[in-house]
Amino acid sequence: MTVRCVRCNNVCKPGAVLSAFDLEFVCLECDDMERAHPDYDRAATAAFAALQRRDRSFRGIGRPSELRPLVEAVVDHRRPAQERNF
Ligand SMILES: [Zn+2]
Numbered sequence: 001m002t003v004r005c006v007r008c009n010n011v012c013k014p015g016a017v018l019s020a021f022d023l024e025f026v027c028l029e030c031d032d033m034e035r036a037h038p039d040y041d042r043a044a045t046a047a048f049a050a051l052q053r054r055d056r057s058f059r060g061i062g063r064p065s066e067l068r069p070l071v072e073a074v075v076d077h078r079r080p081a082q083e084r085n086f
Pocket of ligand 1: 005006007008009010026027028029030031
């Protein structure tokens with residue numbers, strides 16, 4: 001089964017992870033971007049708490065606008081790092 005990253009549409013390598021923000025599959029590159037986000041700890045804590053209480057309806061705290069979906073994320077990768085919004 002091929003899993004594609006919801007952010008950049010790259011084929012996720014083995015080891016792709018769930019986003020802590022919206023619990024979608026993201027590739028390792030997008031995961032790195034996520035981990036650099038100031039709200040990552042809050043998102044990860046909330047996701048872990050939901051897991052602990054077996055809350056299957058929990059969909060994350062929501063993706064910050066800086067972590068863009070699909071097409072915009074591809075554009076984002078091409079921009080120099082200093083222009084990124086975090
Ligand atoms: Zn990605």
